[in-house]
Amino acid sequence: MLNILVMGAGAVGCFIGGHLAAAGHKVTLIGLSDLIPKIAAEGLALRWPDQPDKIVYPETATTVEVPEPPYDFVLLLVKSPDTATVAQLLVPLINDKTFFISFQNGIGNEEKLVELFGAAHVLSGTLTIPISVPELGVIAVSKAKGGLGVAPLAADQPVDVLADALNEGGLFTQTYPAYRDMKWSKLLLNIINNASSAILNMPPVEIIADPRLFDLEIEALREGLAVMKAQGIKPVSLPGYPVVWLARLLSARWLPAAATRAILRPFMVSGRGTKMPSLQIDLANNQPISEVGVLNGSIVAAGEKTGIPTPANRALTDILSGIVSDDLAWEDYQRQPEKLLAAVSG
Numbered sequence: 001m002l003n004i005l006v007m008g009a010g011a012v013g014c015f016i017g018g019h020l021a022a023a024g025h026k027v028t029l030i031g032l033s034d035l036i037p038k039i040a041a042e043g044l045a046l047r048w049p050d051q052p053d054k055i056v057y058p059e060t061a062t063t064v065e066v067p068e069p070p071y072d073f074v075l076l077l078v079k080s081p082d083t084a085t086v087a088q089l090l091v092p093l094i095n096d097k098t099f100f101i102s103f104q105n106g107i108g109n110e111e112k113l114v115e116l117f118g119a120a121h122v123l124s125g126t127l128t129i130p131i132s133v134p135e136l137g138v139i140a141v142s143k144a145k146g147g148l149g150v151a152p153l154a155a156d157q158p159v160d161v162l163a164d165a166l167n168e169g170g171l172f173t174q175t176y177p178a179y180r181d182m183k184w185s186k187l188l189l190n191i192i193n194n195a196s197s198a199i200l201n202m203p204p205v206e207i208i209a210d211p212r213l214f215d216l217e218i219e220a221l222r223e224g225l226a227v228m229k230a231q232g233i234k235p236v237s238l239p240g241y242p243v244v245w246l247a248r249l250l251s252a253r254w255l256p257a258a259a260t261r262a263i264l265r266p267f268m269v270s271g272r273g274t275k276m277p278s279l280q281i282d283l284a285n286n287q288p289i290s291e292v293g294v295l296n297g298s299i300v301a302a303g304e305k306t307g308i309p310t311p312a313n314r315a316l317t318d319i320l321s322g323i324v325s326d327d328l329a330w331e332d333y334q335r336q337p338e339k340l341l342a343a344v345s346g
């Protein structure tokens with residue numbers, strides 16, 4: 001039995017932690033939302049398509065005071081802008097047997113953990129299972145698709161131990177030898193119809209329906225692939241998502257734009273469709289900080305280091321960051337594709 005701490009137990013943290021608890025591991029969830037007290041009182045319901053709910057009872061904590069160690073694994077799932085602050089709270093947990101793993105989106109979280117804990121104690125993770133919270137205390141899988149990825153940052157880390165535990169809990173988990181390949185491949189999926197939907201306040205299906213906005217998405221992905229190549233990072237397919245195929249298609253610049261859009265359209269529609277993405281949800285909920293900086297902004301930063309132009313990602317990053325900081329008015333961009341496209345071309 002593993003002793004596992006989930007720091008930042010929102011929907012994803014409860015989902016992963018709940019399945020580990022269902023497999024018989026000791027799991028403690030730490031969160032500040034109304035979800036944690038609900039789980040403490042009534043348990044956590046895990047819902048998969050065409051299956052009865054599975055009720056599990058992880059241990060819970062509603063404060064930022066970290067329970068007593070030792071832990072085998074500490075799963076970090078807070079928003080990326082909070083990584084450095086929250087990681088400081090975990091410093092007392094450092095010992096020879098504890099490993100910290102970031103299941104967060106974006107680039108740079110692992111590096112922040114390495115600064116505090118050392119590469120030998122940091123792992124990297126990804127999640128590609130679409131989940132939702134239909135009601136408080138229920139974590140539902142929207143489609144039986146995807147899985148988890150786990151990768152080491154140093155030699156002789158217990159990646160297989162964690163992967164086996166996740167698989168035993170019913171979460172298909174694949175291991176990868178190079179964490180940057182895995183993490184940047186997930187980044188490509190994360191940026192699809194994300195920042196543009198937030199800026200324009202339009203669902204992804206409408207973004208895809210406009211050839212000009214569709215081409216903007218394609219260009220943002222191509223910039224991501226270009227900076228990956230410049231850094232020696234290779235695309236890898238993630239559970240349920242053929243990222244290698246996506247990279248090959250986008251690299252085939254001899255294809256007419258209309259043909260590229262036609263081939264990509266089913267992939268993009270199945271990925272998000274009418275569901276609003278995370279950056280739009282955060283913006284609509286008046287979150288003071290956006291994760292666009294660790295998503296599209298990571299491509300911009302890598303482009304600056306490698307000499308690769310990234311105008312599409314720069315425009316998406318700058319405009320969304322400006323809206324979040326109130327330097328730009330969101331209403332000036334909502335359903336105004338021309339303004340966004342002008343910023344890219346200008």
